[in-house]
Amino acid sequence: MTKPVTGVLFDVDGTLIDSVYLHTTAWWQAFRQYGHDVPAARIHRAIGIGSDKILDHLLGEQHDTGGDDALRAAHASLYATSWTSLRRLPGAQRLLETCADRGLRNVLATSASKPELGALLRCLDADPVIDTVTSADDAGESKPAPDIVEVALRRSKLDAEEVVFVGDSVWDVQAAGALSIPCIGLTSGGLCAAELLDHGAAAVYADPQDLLDHLDEALTTAFRVALTSV
Template sequence: MTKPVTGVLFDVDGTLVDSVYLHVVAWWQALRQHDHDVPMARIHRAIGMGSDKILDELLGAGHDSSDDDAIRAAHSALYAPLWPALRPLPGARRLLDSCADRGLKVVLATSASHPELDALLHCLDADGSLTAVTSADDAEQSKPAPDIVQVALERSGLSADETVFVGDSVWDVRASGQLSIPCVGLTSGGLCAAELLDHGAAGVYEDPQDLLDHLDEALTTAFRMALA
């Protein structure tokens, strides 16, 4: 029999912190610096992947990768000055605190690099609620590969059958799904509810505050999906 939910894994960019569109601009500018004119809408849909995956997604798996390291470095250099503009999404801190107050293990599982993660943690200011934190530097591959999610489980002592993932992108849904972890989607990263549901999300809410307002419902729905 499947265990009750005892832990919640959270993506960060677009899920807890309002950073998605800052990433879009930084990637767009970095690509333009290297003569790649990629529409912002396409870049937006790729956010949530780590930097090891996103260029193949945007430029094609067979693209000339000789400039990839320079493009990634340019993105990092362009994004870092924007860190002071980072803000928690509505209800983000309260959601983390509420999960911890319920006795749930709270784990961050993000495709962000370690320097970016430090900026995100500073923005959230919720260290007291966190059981563990993982980033792209802790896994061989980033989302949609499940590596980061698997490391998050191992560090927190959770198993997949007692865990729910919360994320804002289809990459979050796909990564958690590969480990049979139900994913609750948020539209705060800019995707519509239908797309997240079509990819297998257990339920969709507007932002962290909306999820907090319906937390019992969300956890119950995810638990039922895990039992199915």
């Protein structure tokens, strides 16, 4: 990479907002409503995949898709009941503010639907320092496909060579990696550091506050890894 970093792409669920386990519970309940006994641990590990793919991932590509729309609707309804329980992860707001203070552009690239995104943004309460926002409705395919990341780059007028991605799931790492964007992983979504590193994360921190405390180190490490992988 020859360009200086000018932007940071952020996932939201599990990265800036503590919502992964709320999603897990909502999906678990929705599956049970429609006669599917899917272990919560499997659901948790799938969070970050968009609703257009998560049912195939958890029920198999050969499952009867006739009830998929009802399942997605059930999840959305159940998850909506927990919106008042959403909380920012430690340091999330300040991390965005610090990046903006440094002249970096904050871009949100999430697989959340627009209604969910509205609830997340209200919880995050950082609109003045967010440059660009994209959601699942803006892309053809959700993560781990890179579509949402591509839309985020296009709308923010940033190049892949001048950004880093911050996410909490292997799906974030894969989506960023498809565009050769270095990904900084956070374990705040419930995955361990080793798994994120094994899937290609350039560096891993505990949560937004930990990343903020080591921001210079994180950006330097991310770009050093990206350079050596070219």
